[in-house]
Amino acid sequence: FLPYVEMRYEGLVMKSFSPLFYAKDVENITIKGRGVIDGQGKAWWNEVYRIETAKGPIPLTKYQKMWDEQNQGIVYSDYYKRTIDKKFFRPSFFQAYNCKNILIEGVTFQNSPFWTINPEFCDNVTVTGISIFNPHSPNTDGINPSSCKNVHISNCHISVGDDCITIKSGRDEDGRKYARPTENVTITNCTMLSGHGGVVIGSEMSGGIKKVTISNCVFDGTDRGIRIKAARGRGGVVEEIRVDNIVMKNIKEEAIVLSLFYDKDTKVEPVTEKTPIFRNIHMSNITGSNVNKAGLILGITEMPIQNITFSNINMEGKEGFTVNTATDVEFHDVKVNASIGSSFKISDA
Numbered sequence: 001f002l003p004y005v006e007m008r009y010e011g012l013v014m015k016s017f018s019p020l021f022y023a024k025d026v027e028n029i030t031i032k033g034r035g036v037i038d039g040q041g042k043a044w045w046n047e048v049y050r051i052e053t054a055k056g057p058i059p060l061t062k063y064q065k066m067w068d069e070q071n072q073g074i075v076y077s078d079y080y081k082r083t084i085d086k087k088f089f090r091p092s093f094f095q096a097y098n099c100k101n102i103l104i105e106g107v108t109f110q111n112s113p114f115w116t117i118n119p120e121f122c123d124n125v126t127v128t129g130i131s132i133f134n135p136h137s138p139n140t141d142g143i144n145p146s147s148c149k150n151v152h153i154s155n156c157h158i159s160v161g162d163d164c165i166t167i168k169s170g171r172d173e174d175g176r177k178y179a180r181p182t183e184n185v186t187i188t189n190c191t192m193l194s195g196h197g198g199v200v201i202g203s204e205m206s207g208g209i210k211k212v213t214i215s216n217c218v219f220d221g222t223d224r225g226i227r228i229k230a231a232r233g234r235g236g237v238v239e240e241i242r243v244d245n246i247v248m249k250n251i252k253e254e255a256i257v258l259s260l261f262y263d264k265d266t267k268v269e270p271v272t273e274k275t276p277i278f279r280n281i282h283m284s285n286i287t288g289s290n291v292n293k294a295g296l297i298l299g300i301t302e303m304p305i306q307n308i309t310f311s312n313i314n315m316e317g318k319e320g321f322t323v324n325t326a327t328d329v330e331f332h333d334v335k336v337n338a339s340i341g342s343s344f345k346i347s348d349a
Contacts, residue, residue, distance in 0.1 A: 006024065008170075011170045028101045029103070037093075051086050064088055099123075101124045103128075112160075114141075117144065124149075128155050130157075140161040142160045145182055147178065147182055149183045154188045157191050158195065160195045166197070169209055182208075183208075189216050192222050194221055203262040208238070229260075232274065238277070239279045260276055278305045288315040289316050293317065297323045309329075309330045313336075316337040321334075323346045
């Protein structure tokens with residue numbers, strides 16, 4: 001994991017531990033086979049726990065001092081200071097940085113220290129037929145393309161401690177500086193059995209995310225199904241998203257979430273480059289059984305979520321759909337069997 005390399009951590013470019021599989025500025029990468037690769041993540045999780053649970057200041061390790069020396073002048077938002085102050089950033093299992101033509105096929109990955117498959121600033125990425133198994137553990141997402149284009153994910157089986165598949169494009173000012181959207185993404189024929197979300201977009205989406213299709217997937221036992229999340233300060237546009245033919249079962253929270261209030265309950269602000277935008281998102285042919293809540297659409301006053309359609313949706317669970325601060329939201333042939341309250345609650349929309 002040494003020497004430190006230029007990498008991206010949660011949408012912020014820095015120098016830190018090298019991922020187990022790392023490449024920068026190269027083409028034609030293939031990882032293929034039937035084997036199992038174990039990331040030995042527990043040692044990394046234990047160190048995070050030691051730092052986070054310490055009572056009072058503790059001496060810096062040599063690796064934390066090294067991080068300080070190699071990241072002078074790094075720019076980040078005030079709310080991210082708590083993370084930066086740890087000076088300890090676990091590596092992804094696989095990170096390709098500014099690479100082209102990547103194929104990952106057939107392999108089983110388990111016990112990742114951090115995100116598992118994480119292409120950054122890459123073009124033409126194919127991930128097919130892989131399995132990812134991470135226990136309940138911090139930030140052990142499955143497949144996270146970030147600021148990439150032409151990404152194809154198919155026939156994957158994922159059970160992890162965080163989001164199963166997450167599409168990203170950088171955090172706040174740093175993400176807007178690079179201005180590299182993730183675009184032209186297909187996700188199909190995947191099964192997710194455990195995780196915070198089945199397929200997630202954000203919350204690091206400051207470079208923009210567009211032209212994404214998600215189809216023919218099963219989410220069974222995830223906290224949420226489809227989740228699109230951002231917050232004031234991110235900036236960026238999420239648009240041209242299509243979700244079709246999805247089966248959800250045993251969803252612990254919302255089956256569908258579009259929220260601009262991720263992790264921050266902030267006040268109304270003027271519209272600037274820091275204002276996130278969600279628009280032109282279309283979902284169809286989705287069934288959900290034993291879900292806690294059918295759906296939540298939550299915009300912000302200065303930027304309502306725009307142009308959302310739901311077609312042929314059938315949900316059964318405790319609560320129905322809630323829509324707040326959105327425009328041009330359409331429901332066509334949507335059936336919700338809610339055991340608590342009304343099937344639809346709509347305000348400021």
